[in-house]
Amino acid sequence: MAATESYPGELKYHKEHDWARIEGDEAVLGITWFAQDSLGELVHYEPPNQGDTISKDSPYGEVESVKAVSDVIAPLSGEVVEVNQKVVDEPETVNADPYGDGWLVRIRLTDPTEADALLGVEAYKQVVAES
């Protein structure tokens, strides 16, 4: 079941179609509605390991649909504290609920000021309009 297009206002966005929900010194990361819609139904999620360090603007995992395998780009740097096992088991969760049950990892931020460089919802909608 595909979700309808939405971009929640409380999230921060990366131009590679990733989102971050910042919660204190941690953040939850995922891919946007636009990203899952472009890929189509996901058939595989290759997550990082818990404890891995991921860096802003670099790939930290892969998602695969019948169309393509795509790197998932980290919007922020940090240490992976939790991987969403539900998405590993049922990757289509991302299509059904990209901002909720379909989150990908939770990280402990190395540099919370990095968030200042991310896009707000209006700026990200502009990116989507031009994609």
Add this chain to the structure above:
Amino acid sequence: MRLIFEKSQPGRRGGELPRPDVPPAEVPADLRRSRPPRLPELAEPEILRHFTELSTRNFGIDTGFYPLGSCTMKYNPRVNERLVMLPGFRDLHPYQDEDGSQGALELMWRLQEALIEISGLHACSLQPAAGSQGELTGLMLMRAYFADRGEADQRDTIVTADTAHGTNPASVTMAGYKLAKVETDARGNVDVAHLREMVNERTAGLMLTNPSTLGLFDEHIEEIATIFHEVGALLYYDGANLNAVCGISRPGDMGFDIVHINLHKTFSQPHGGGGPGGGPIVVRETLEPYLPGPAVTKVGDAYRLDHDRPKSIGKVRGYTGPFGVFVRSYAYIRSYGPGLREMSETAVLNANYLLARLKDAYDLPFDRLCMHEFVLSARSLKREHGISALDVAKRLMDYGFHPPTIYFPLVVPEALMIEPTETEAKETLDAFVDAMIAIAREAEDDPEVIKGAPHGRPVRRLDEVKAAKRAVVKYGFEDHVGLAGDPAEPRQLEAQKGA
């Protein structure tokens, strides 16, 4: 259509073998079958009709146009098949000695020379069996070359483009290199400014397709080559798109040091079903010592297999490589002779003709003259009418055409990659364009008919997600009551013969 197992009747046979008149060989009891193998049992005409019927469900270039082009497989001229079936080629054993296989060796030597001339480089190895193996071999040559110069540890990164074929990053990883991806600029070229940021003394080389998978010739290729050569790195040419430039421009002149050539693409070797292919590599003089062997050399009037290559990376395939492929590709090259460039010119002309007729009906992300292929986008159709590239591809089947490559390259949203090749007549190209334009119109007037496509094919839309996640690769007899029973016992079969 019923499966062959569903047509099976116990005891029915296609042919009769005489009863053995010698004592049967003794098979140890523990190796003996306890029951006959489960095979379908039919008379000969039923078998023939079954498989003939199946073959009519297939779509190939012998039955219609497919815009996958040389990237998949272009038309295979029949004369190639006739030549490869000559007994002197067909019946040759790989262990035949050199004096007894001079004709075959000469053909290989001549093919090497032709590929060297086409690529503008110095030495050739016919060993690799496919483009992907050519890529890995090329990267292993790079590693051997740098090891010889004491730079093996220093150089750990290969640059590929974000339009690259998926095999490029895969080969880089398999060869033990790190991957750096350079972006594409607004004109569809490699982004040179981005490239300059990432190339340094740690760079081993570049892997590039030119023209790119966007069907565009890189306008800065010489500058790109200089950037790599200035830091002592090498350039690898992925020859998948060589069909665009044969006899017109040579990878060696562009600055590439290693080239693989897909004999099964550019040079018409048929490879439906996955093989056999041929991916020879051609290199600059400095890389020749590392080539896999044996190479065919000409000594006086004789042709010899040269195994004396102390610095070689070793063999990458059994014997001398896929010989039947060499015969067909050599025949193909010779059938054009000095006019080989006409092949590429016609391929480019055909692609530009399609592009000119289609660019108003679909989005064209890079509006330039194309080479042998071009990439359209169904982005507007999707936004305005909910019709995706996949929908367009499925609907094309109703018009009698095989769909083009879709969703590749990844830098183009809703991509439709179209490559007609040089063999298609103008009437065929026009019919394809008419179908594409009709589909774009349907997207406005009747999008539901597209979303339900294909309508007139043996199967409707397949569940690709389920196929990817839960592939069933074995026939489930147990799920089909009536087929699950054990085959008849041998004695019963005897009794039913002729029934």
